Structure formats: structure tokens, C-alpha cells
Amino acid sequence: MPPNLPRVSASVALPKPALQQVFDNLRAAGFTLVGPTVRDGTIVLDEIARLDDLPVGWTDEQEPGRYRLKKTREAQYFNYGVGPHAWKQFLHPSCLRLFSVEKSNGSWVFRPPEEPPPRYAFVGVRACDVAAIGILDRVLLGGEFRDPHYARRRENVFALVVNCARVNPTCFCTSMKTGPRATTGFDLALTELPEIFLVAVGSDAGSEMLRDTPWEAATAFDLGRAARAMQDVERQVERQLKTDDLPRLLYDNLEHPHWDEVATRCLSCANCTLVCPTCFCTTVVDTSDLRGTKGERIRLADSCFNRDFSHVFGGNIRPNIRSRYRQWLSHKLASWIDQFGTSGCVGCGRCITWCPVGIEITEEVNALRGKAAK
Amino acid sequence: MTSDARPKLAVHKFASCDGCQLALLSLEDELLSLVGEVEVAYFLEASSTTIEGPYDVALVEGSITTAHDAERIQAVRKDAKYLIAIGACATAGGIQALRNWKDLDDFIRAVYATPAFIHSLEKSTPISSHVAVDFQLNGCPINKYQLLEVITALLQGRVPHLASHAVCMECKRRGTVCITVAQGIPCLGPLTHAGCGAICPAYNRGCYGCFGPMETPNPDSLTSHLRKTGVPADELVRLLRGFTGFAEAFRSASEKLEKTAP
Ligand code: SF4
Numbered sequence: 001m002p003p004n005l006p007r008v009s010a011s012v013a014l015p016k017p018a019l020q021q022v023f024d025n026l027r028a029a030g031f032t033l034v035g036p037t038v039r040d041g042t043i044v045l046d047e048i049a050r051l052d053d054l055p056v057g058w059t060d061e062q063e064p065g066r067y068r069l070k071k072t073r074e075a076q077y078f079n080y081g082v083g084p085h086a087w088k089q090f091l092h093p094s095c096l097r098l099f100s101v102e103k104s105n106g107s108w109v110f111r112p113p114e115e116p117p118p119r120y121a122f123v124g125v126r127a128c129d130v131a132a133i134g135i136l137d138r139v140l141l142g143g144e145f146r147d148p149h150y151a152r153r154r155e156n157v158f159a160l161v162v163n164c165a166r167v168n169p170t171c172f173c174t175s176m177k178t179g180p181r182a183t184t185g186f187d188l189a190l191t192e193l194p195e196i197f198l199v200a201v202g203s204d205a206g207s208e209m210l211r212d213t214p215w216e217a218a219t220a221f222d223l224g225r226a227a228r229a230m231q232d233v234e235r236q237v238e239r240q241l242k243t244d245d246l247p248r249l250l251y252d253n254l255e256h257p258h259w260d261e262v263a264t265r266c267l268s269c270a271n272c273t274l275v276c277p278t279c280f281c282t283t284v285v286d287t288s289d290l291r292g293t294k295g296e297r298i299r300l301a302d303s304c305f306n307r308d309f310s311h312v313f314g315g316n317i318r319p320n321i322r323s324r325y326r327q328w329l330s331h332k333l334a335s336w337i338d339q340f341g342t343s344g345c346v347g348c349g350r351c352i353t354w355c356p357v358g359i360e361i362t363e364e365v366n367a368l369r370g371k372a373a374k
Numbered sequence: 375m376t377s378d379a380r381p382k383l384a385v386h387k388f389a390s391c392d393g394c395q396l397a398l399l400s401l402e403d404e405l406l407s408l409v410g411e412v413e414v415a416y417f418l419e420a421s422s423t424t425i426e427g428p429y430d431v432a433l434v435e436g437s438i439t440t441a442h443d444a445e446r447i448q449a450v451r452k453d454a455k456y457l458i459a460i461g462a463c464a465t466a467g468g469i470q471a472l473r474n475w476k477d478l479d480d481f482i483r484a485v486y487a488t489p490a491f492i493h494s495l496e497k498s499t500p501i502s503s504h505v506a507v508d509f510q511l512n513g514c515p516i517n518k519y520q521l522l523e524v525i526t527a528l529l530q531g532r533v534p535h536l537a538s539h540a541v542c543m544e545c546k547r548r549g550t551v552c553i554t555v556a557q558g559i560p561c562l563g564p565l566t567h568a569g570c571g572a573i574c575p576a577y578n579r580g581c582y583g584c585f586g587p588m589e590t591p592n593p594d595s596l597t598s599h600l601r602k603t604g605v606p607a608d609e610l611v612r613l614l615r616g617f618t619g620f621a622e623a624f625r626s627a628s629e630k631l632e633k634t635a636p
Pocket residue numbers: 272275276277278332344345346347348349350351352361
């Protein structure tokens with residue numbers, strides 16, 4: 001590492017406007033930057049290039065079934081929580097052409113998808129989402145069958161992580177031990193202070209992206225301020241999910257009457273699974289032209305809340321909402337652990353905010369526990 | 375072309391606006407290959423020349439609103455190997471089913487100069503209330519690519535790929551931010567059958583259910599939640615009573631709301 005760049009695991013102070021140089025370095029290195037930006041009354045994830053593409057001076061209010069964007073007095077860069085989008089939309093797209101096929105001179109010619117995916121630099125990844133990407137890695141790369149499409153998108157990702165500056169009432173990362181501060185899984189991790197970013201360097205690539213910026217070694221004062229800020233944020237997390245009796249609680253209560261109760265509220269609309277940063281289920285659709293000489297295979301995001309998801313030979317194993325909600329909850333918090341060795345939930349709260357009727361995963365577990373057969 | 379091996383297609387119209395039949399004609403790029411594969415034998419909207427039945431496939435647009443139509447649909451059924459009901463009128467009774475909650479004579483007196491000429495049935499009903507239907511294609515109007523998919527699947531002897539889940543799936547897949555959660559706009563997407571591609575929410579308008587109810591609709595939960603957020607019951611009744619308001623799930627929900635609300 002040249003002497004003008006910080007070591008891996010160093011913490012440095014960076015004047016806020018210098019983040020633009022980091023963006024420029026990333027772009028010069030061939031990365032496509034995606035990060036938070038204001039659109040449609042929310043903060044979505046989309047391609048960005050400049051600092052003023054970020055939601056500077058914006059914040060969000062989130063509660064079950066409700067999200068509102070608000071202007072703030074201060075011009076902070078990252079003063080909001082996770083939004084409706086998750087990084088899986090870039091790593092595990094909801095619509096992906098797998099191949100096309102055409103009959104030519106009596107034989108079938110298969111064509112793989114055209115262009116290679118972009119090299120992404122993810123800007124503003126939160127700690128819970130770092131954990132979610134870690135879970136997707138286990139699910140889609142860690143087992144016997146690797147998803148080559150995920151692998152191609154994942155291998156070159158640059159992660160510019162941001163430690164949370166505030167929490168929403170939907171967040172419960174502390175229960176899931178994923179946040180609000182990221183300890184691993186980043187190339188650079190920012191903590192926003194009033195006039196600087198405190199930057200933790202997580203990799204050589206991260207250090208390299210600080211080239212030509214006026215970074216300075218962090219002072220004890222800066223480190224202290226950042227640590228105190230993070231403690232404050234951590235204390236703000238009110239929502240909790242007790243996990244020490246999971247997965248047993250769910251397995252012991254598969255016939256609990258509470259599933260009927262939640263089924264009166266749940267719409268089986270699948271929004272929770274689609275916004276969840278770890279739900280990975282897909283379906284495959286084959287299309288053909290009228291004459292049956294051309295076709296495509298397309299992979300689409302799917303959900304256990306859809307009837308066809310559970311259609312097997314002889315019938316449907318989850319015909320009603322009761323069984324689908326139970327599948328969601330017990331997969332996320334119980335059978336996921338058996339399958340992949342981690343919980344399927346990182347406590348990001350998206351499923352709570354974006355459920356059109358405000359169903360709260362944490363409260364459903366509490367209700368089961370409260371009424372559980374002793 | 376007497377020994378034509380192409381399957382014979384018929385398009386029939388009942389009480390409707392013609393918009394769904396037009397979906398067939400608006401398949402501009404695919405129209406030529408379509409007529410190469412099927413013989414369009416009866417399609418008055420496109421040609422006054424007709425070929426007699428029986429037909430392999432009958433596309434039926436419109437609802438049944440007169441005694442004469444109630445008889446005619448029986449003949450259409452007898453003449454068709456596969457009968458496919460297309461559009462909100464044929465599958466749910468259409469917008470004209472709004473009269474099913476009112477007194478028909480009031481309308482007739484208000485609208486027609488000579489009410490005695492009008493012979494209508496009391497209710498507007500979907501095709502499936504009269505004859506067996508082999509397949510239903512929802513929408514107001516139908517999605518032309520779904521129509522093409524149904525015809526393609528029939529020609530190839532496979533099941534058509536038409537999802538019956540909620541519009542929300544399509545909304546999320548296209549990356550739209552939920553307008554109910556982010557803006558408080560009432561949206562029937564969670565209750566409504568996919569197929570449109572979630573057009574309305576992408577333009578900041580709530581879904582109004584034109585594709586009819588999805589596979590396992592739970593309207594009571596959505597309406598009671600929306601009422602809690604301040605949407606008045608009569609507004610929800612109007613929302614549910616649109617182009618597919620007479621479909622069972624929407625009908626029973628709106629009737630319940632009417633009973634509970636002032
Ligand atoms: S289950 Fe809900 S809170 Fe947990 S990771 Fe998924 S969206 Fe976030």
C-alpha cells in the first residue's frame with residue numbers, strides 16, 4: 001500500500017464533500033454506483049453519480065404499513081433508514097432472462113443472456129443489509145448448488161457501508177445482532193459526524209478508493225464522538241424480537257389457533273417477501289412464439305404467499321392464507337436456521353413498513369409466544 | 375382452402391364495449407402470424423364474411439343482459455370446443471353490473487325515450503353464470519399479450535402461463551414504490567388478479583380492480599385497515615364496485631361495508 005493511502009482496518013477522517021472523489025474513483029475503476037436517492041416519495045436504490053443524487057437533508061418516518069418522507073433542517077447525508085428497495089434487486093434480479101432458444105435448420109440453438117452484469121459499487125449499505133447479503137451468499141453460493149447468476153453479480157461488488165444515524169420504530173437489528181453498526185463485510189464504512197465522515201477501511205480496494213482525497217488519520221476525539229453516536233443510535237432501537245426460544249417455539253406451535261387469527265388480517269399479497277432482503281424464491285416461466293419455433297426462459301421473483309408456489313402433483317399444499325403465513329414466519333425464523341445455519345431475518349423492518357395492512361413479524365411471534373401451549 | 379387444417383376461431387360479442395375484441399386486432403406485430411396459425415372464421419368486428427361453425431375456439435366478450443343473449447350464449451357454447459370468456463364483462467358482469475344493486479326500471483325510465491322498447495334482464499351476469507367456461511381471461515380491457523399466450527398455449531397443447539396472484543407482485547417486480555404505504559392512496563392491488571403489469575400504481579393511481587379478484591382475496595382485512603386510516607366506507611364501496619364489482623369477493627365485501635356503514 002503506498003504511504004499516501006490508509007492501511008486496512010485503519011479509521012480515517014474525511015471531509016464530507018470529499019466523498020465525491022470516492023465516487024469518482026469508483027467510477028473511474030469501472031464501477032456502476034447504486035445508492036439511495038429520492039424518488040416516488042421515498043428513498044429508493046438506483047444509479048447515482050454525484051453527492052447531490054443522495055437524499056441530503058431528507059429523512060423518513062416509518063411505522064407498520066406507513067412510510068413518509070420528510071425534509072430536515074440539517075443537511076445530513078444519511079439520516080434515514082432502509083427504504084422499499086433492497087440490494088437483492090441488483091444481485092438477484094426479480095426478472096432475469098436465463099436463455100433464449102430458436103429452431104434453426106431443424107435443430108435448437110440456445111443463447112445465453114447477452115451482456116455481462118455491471119460491476120456494482122453499493123453506496124450506503126446498512127449493517128442489517130450487509131448481514132442480508134451474507135445470508136444470500138450462504139443460500140445462493142454456500143450449498144451444493146451455486147446460482148451462477150448471483151455469483152457473477154456478487155463477486156465484484158464494492159460495499160460502501162454506512163452506519164445508521166437514526167433508527168425507525170420498525171427496526172429490530174439489535175435483536176438479530178446485525179446492526180446498527182457494521183463490523184465486517186465492507187470495503188469502506190462511514191459514520192457520519194457533523195462535519196466529517198469517520199471512515200473505517202475494510203479492504204485494500206477500499207483504501208485504494210481514498211486516493212486523491214484529503215483523508216487524515218482519525219483523532220481520538222473523532223473516534224470517541226463516533227463511538228458515542230453509535231451507542232446513542234443503538235439505544236434508540238425499541239422493537240425487539242426474543243430469539244432464544246426460536247426455532248422451537250414455532251415448531252411446537254404449528255397448529256396454534258393464532259395462525260387462523262393472523263390469516264384474517266394477512267392479504268397473501270406477498271409484499272413482505274418481495275421487500276425482504278433475504279427472501280430468494282423464484283419461479284421459471286417458459287415462453288414460446290405461436291409456431292413453437294422460438295422461446296425464452298425467464299426467472300421471476302416468486303413468493304410462498306402465491307398459490308401456484310405450492311402447487312405440486314396432486315394438488316396444492318398451501319391452499320389458504322393460514323398455511324402461507326405460517327410458511328413465511330416459520331421459514332424466516334425456524335427452518336431457515338436448519339437449512340442454512342442462520343436466521344432468515346436480519347431485523348431490517350421492511351416487511352413491517354411495507355405490509356399494506358401493517359402486520360408486524362415481531363408481534364406475531366409475541367402473540368404466538370403469549371398464547372403458546374405451555 | 376377447404377381442406378384448411380388451421381383451428382377455427384370465433385369471436386362473439388355480448389353486452390360490452392368491444393375493447394377486448396380490439397385487443398386481438400391491436401396485436402399488430404403478431405397478427406399476421408396469428409392468422410397463419412388459426413383461421414379467423416367468425417369475427418364481425420373485423421370482417422362481415424363469416425364461416426359456419428363448429429369452431430375450435432370461441433372467444434366470448436361481454437355479459438348477459440337480455441333474454442335473447444341468454445339463449446344465444448347456449449348456441450355459442452354448443453358450437454365451440456373451447457369457450458374462453460374474455461374481459462371484465464364476460465368474467466364478472468362488467469361495469470353494467472352496477473345496475474344489479476339498483477332498480478332496473480328506474481334506469482330505463484331515466485335513460486330511454488321509449489322505455490317500452492327495452493327488454494333487459496334484471497341483472498348483468500358473467501358468461502359462467504350461463505354456460506360452462508373453459509378458460510377466463512380477466513381485465514378491462516384484457517392484456518393482448520395474455521390473449522396471445524392463451525391462443526399460443528392452446529395451439530401447442532400446454533397450460534397458459536397466467537399468474538393468479540395479486541397485482542402487488544407485478545408492482546414490486548417492476549420496482550414501483552407502494553403508493554398505499556408511501557402516499558396513503560387506497561389501492562386494490564392486494565386483492566386484484568395480476569395481468570395488467572401493475573400499470574396504475576406506476577402512475578400514482580390506486581389499482582381499481584379491473585382484473586377482478588385474485589386467487590385468495592381477503593377484502594375484509596384491506597377495507598377495515600383502510601377505514602382505520604381514514605378512508606370512508608362509502609368511498610370503499612365505490613372503489614370495490616368498479617368494472618368487476620359484481621365478482622363474488624368484491625360484491626360481498628361492498629355489501630358488507632354498506633350494511634355496517636351509515
Ligand atoms: S423478515 Fe422482515 S425484518 Fe426480517 S429481514 Fe425480512 S423484511 Fe427484514
